[in-house]
Amino acid sequence: MPDLFISEEKARSGLLDAAAFLGERINSSDGHAEAMLAVVPLMLGRGDVDLAAELSNAVDDPYTRDRLLGRVASACAENDDDEYALQLADAVEDEGLRQQTFEAIGVIKAAKGQFEAAREAAALTPHPDFVFAVIADSAEAADNVDAMSAAIDAIEFPAAIVAAYHRIAVRSITAGDLEKAVAMLEKAAAAADGIExxxxxxxxxxxxxxxxxxxxxxxxxxxxxxxxxxxxxxxxxxxxxxxxxxxxxxxxxxxxxxxxxxxxxxIRDKVQMSYALLGIAREEWRRELKDTAKETLEDAFAVVESQPDHEIRDSRSRNDLMATIAVQFAGFGDTARAVSAARANLDDDQREAALGQIARILLIQNERDEIGAVVDEIETPLARVFAYAAMADLEIENGRIDEAKAFLAAAADESASIPQPQARAIAFAEIAERASAIGDAASADAAATQQIAAVAEIKDASARATALARLSNIYRDAPPPASVTVEVNNLIDKAVF
Incomplete structure (x- = not known):
């Protein structure tokens, strides 16, 4: 078992500490690593960098350990604790990940305009070119032409020179300086010739x-x-x-x-042909060529649907594309076609996700009367919860809190019918987080109580720790209700005894 950093007393003081307590006591290397992937980022979010680093370093799985240490190092760089960031990066064992971590630190410092710190990190990696690309962009943004030129001159890899000029061009377009943007794009094009x-x-x-x-x-x-x-x-x-x-x-x-x-x-591959037609349809719609856009979108769907099995290179990409086209039909105002296209998707998850997005588009279009029929097409309760949660998000964005509460109530009804405890915990977490965000403490507490009850039923230890870590987000600034505390203490008792 790895070193332990969370005492029983500390675990009972907060949900995130409880999640860490459960996670670091998982005997399985993979399970322990999975739990820490959920816990460590939240530890960083609350500013406990030292504990995040200790928990990361204690992970047995070398790849996960290195990834987590890299994440902590980047957080330190963001907080200008550069010495600690470099120490953590140096502790990454895998050579490739260690170099990526030094590069990430350099990019962070360069983006903040801290060029000396960026160069220090860049000096520790054999491929510092993309750090210099960001230095060039930041220097140009600060009107430091000499520093920009020096950074570009230091770049050996042509792709990084292209990246530097491209970054400056994109920023110039955003600022409305199209003349500068074009000049940078022409330089980028010239540099691209050198890419091997x-x-x-x-x-x-x-x-x-x-x-x-x-x-x-x-x-x-x-x-x-x-x-x-x-x-x-x-x-x-x-x-x-x-x-x-x-x-x-x-x-x-x-x-x-x-x-x-x-x-x-x-183009010979039907998926790539369909991707292109989808993009063209969107461009035609943007130009108000709406009938033409609908025809092109139909062509896109027909092309990808007609692809025989022996030609399919990547079924996941194909199903994802079919779902995207189905949703686009809804965006073009054809709900019936959108639903029929979604039904044609052989991947259950993609089909149900597409139907959820179609329902959300109907809400955007204020076609509320049609939403229920589309949601009814979604077979699994958890997918219906995701659909209701997405629509609640939209209502919250638009300040329609009562409408958001109605969608969350519908999601709660669906959640209660989910038989699998892990899925039920996820569903109630979706509700609790949103209810908390709109200040509906009663609904948040009720959903959290249901969530922790489901967590207690989960057999997989890493899934329990992960679910508990997620719940901790809701109660960062206030104690959880007694019902949640009781269940959490029960989980801790089981881990101890």
Whole structure:
């Protein structure tokens, strides 16, 4: 068993400490690691960095230990405890993750304008180029041209030079300085020529082209996409179709239907073809070509649905795309088509998630009378809870608290019918968090009581600790109700005896 840092007395003082207490007493290496993945970020959130570091370091699973130490190190860098951040990064055992952690620290310091600290972290990794890219961006934002130039001159990896210029360009577009943005994009395009790997080079050119459209330089975008398309066709490997799909959509956004059609004609993979058509449909809708957009979206669905099993490279991506298209039908105002498209999805989770999103879109469109029928299409109670919770979020965002409470009440009714304790705990957590956020303490306490009762039924120790950690978020600033405290103390008693 790893070292223990939470005493029984401390565990009884707060829910997060109780979760950590349960988690660090799990004998299974995997279970202990899973529990700490839930606990450590919350420890950081409450500012207990030292304990978070100790809990992370005690994890037996080396990959999880290193990931958690890296996360704590990044939190220290954010809080300007740079010396401790570097110490923690150095404690990461895996060479690759250690270098990533030093790089992450450098990027954080660079983004904050703390260039010396960024360079110190960069010096500890053999590949500091992306740290210098962020230094260049931050320096340019501060009108420190010399520091920007010095940072770019220090970069050896062409992709990082592209990233530096691209970051500056995107920020300039946001600020409305399109002239500067275009100048940076042209420099990025020139630097992209030096990227060694063709797939990465073509992808970078497509990203630059997309930003050129945002900078209102469609001519530059078309030229870049044309170059990318030609090189993608020469590539002739598994990446070709996804790159051509990016070009097809880019040409459409830049106003060249002819070149868009040309790129589409070259795509062989039906999923990538469908991705491109989905993006084109959205662009047509944005241009108020609504009938055309609906036809294009139908084409997108027909293409991906027609893909025979032996051609499917990634069933998860295909099902995800089908769900996205189904939701887009709702966004285009065709609820019946949206539901029928969602029904066609063979993946249960994707199908039910899509139906939940369709219900949320109906709420956005103020088509409240249709919501019930769509939710009724969702088979599992937990998925219905997620749908109601998402709609409650929307009501909360718009200040409609009574309507949000109604959705949370419907979610509570569904939650009570869930037989599996772990799923039931998740469902009541969704309700408790939102009820607490709107100041409905009574509903939050009621849901939390149901949640902790479900937690007590969970057989898996890591799932219990994870659920308890989540519950702690609700009671960061106030004690939980007695009903919750009693159940938590019972869990602690069982762990002790």
């Amino acid at each position: 790997h063709a797939e990465e080079r073509i992808g970078a050119v497509c990203d630059i082209a997309a930003a050129s459209i945002d900078a209102r330089r469609n001519d530059l975008a078309i030229r870049l996409y044309d170059s990318a398309m030609k090189e993608a066709l020469e590539l002739g490997n598994v990446h070709t179709d996804s790159l051509l799909a990016a070009c097809a959509l880019g040409f459409c956004r830049a106003g060249s239907e002819e070149l868009s059609e040309k790129a589409l004609d070259e």
